[in-house]
Amino acid sequence: MSGAPVELACDLLTESLAAWCVAGTVERTCDGAITIGGDTEIRIEPAPRDSVFRWMVAIDGRKRPALSLLAVLRQVRKALEPDYAANRVRVAIAPLVPQ
């Protein structure tokens, strides 16, 4: 993974905590991971290159893979907001590009 997605992921997590009004400090570590400090310890790092996953998310030491940033966001929010229930998404079925 190149540096730009990790940098933007770090920005996104910082802004997400603010948007969700939850406490925590987001930081980059020297080994390329992202940590969120607070009541819950979260560490996010790029998955190994040969993995089908993009990210590995460790919440209080328990590691889980994530396919995308959306999955990372969901895991982080659930960890920081125990009552969080994701909205059921309804995006109308359509081709991604015009037919």
Place this chain on the structure above:
Amino acid sequence: MTGADPIPVSVLTGFLGSGKTTMLGHLLRQPDFSRTAVIINEFGEIGLDHELIETSEDSIVALTTGCLCCKVRTDLSQTLQDLLRRRDEGSCSPFDRVVIETSGLADPAPILHALMTDPIIAARLTLGSVVATVDTVNGLATLKREAVSRKQIAVADRVVLTKLDFAEGQTEAALRGRIADLNAGAPTLRAVHGCIESTGLFDAALWDRNTGAPEFDARLAKAREHGHHSHDSEITTYAVLRTAPIQAVALTLFLEALAEHCGADLLRLKGIMSIAESPDRPAVIHGVQHVFHAPAWLDRWPSADHRSRMVFITRSIPQRWVEVLLDAIGAEVADVSVRA
């Protein structure tokens, strides 16, 4: 758009007693509003509003089974299908437009959801404009007291002030200020004794085959101007622009993330999007809360401005979060593409 143009379905909303039925009655007497079918949703066992509108009876449908926002998916879908069937059979007056008058207590969002996502509706109908009426005399108090009335304003494309003959100038000015706080991009019009020019009232589509996208551009400009100056702590309007085209899958993921994390706080999103895989045909997106319309693909760019442009009306969703979300998803999708 390609093929036969879909019939626009517009929504007339507004709190109880705000003058929806009076204004609709006047509109239906205007010649250029004659080819309009009307669905009136009345809350209560005995509907009266449809009796108060003088027009050809076969193009008016009264829905008295309950508040549309509570039973919208079945009742509205069935009613619209019946209207289309009657139109096809020639058993009702021909119409080129449908207007749904909601009950005064209705949250318009579920109605917009149904219009945007029902596949049977989507095949022949398209979401037109949302017009909200506000009683100038009681409007400020109603907006302060009734959350649903604030939502009716927030999702509107046009706001119409009514009962102006009873109101003082200061009241109107204060009300206009409050409306601008809730929805800076929507033009605020005046109906005097219920009368208002029909031209342009229900023509707030993002794009027009003949005129391009002046409506959208005007709203975008207001959203950009007003976004940092809103006095309302709850509802804010802002614009997000991007020069670089967005990959289609990134847009889909972005909309999913918005829907998942924002839900009811995303009151309305409209946008014209530059898609990397479709450089000559931009996508038009509509979202209301956690529901997004399937993107509509325009035949061409409506103007020389080929940037992606989105207008957000939200309750406490920071603009910065939306922008970083879009950029982060875009970067991830680009990174995956490179690695593949």
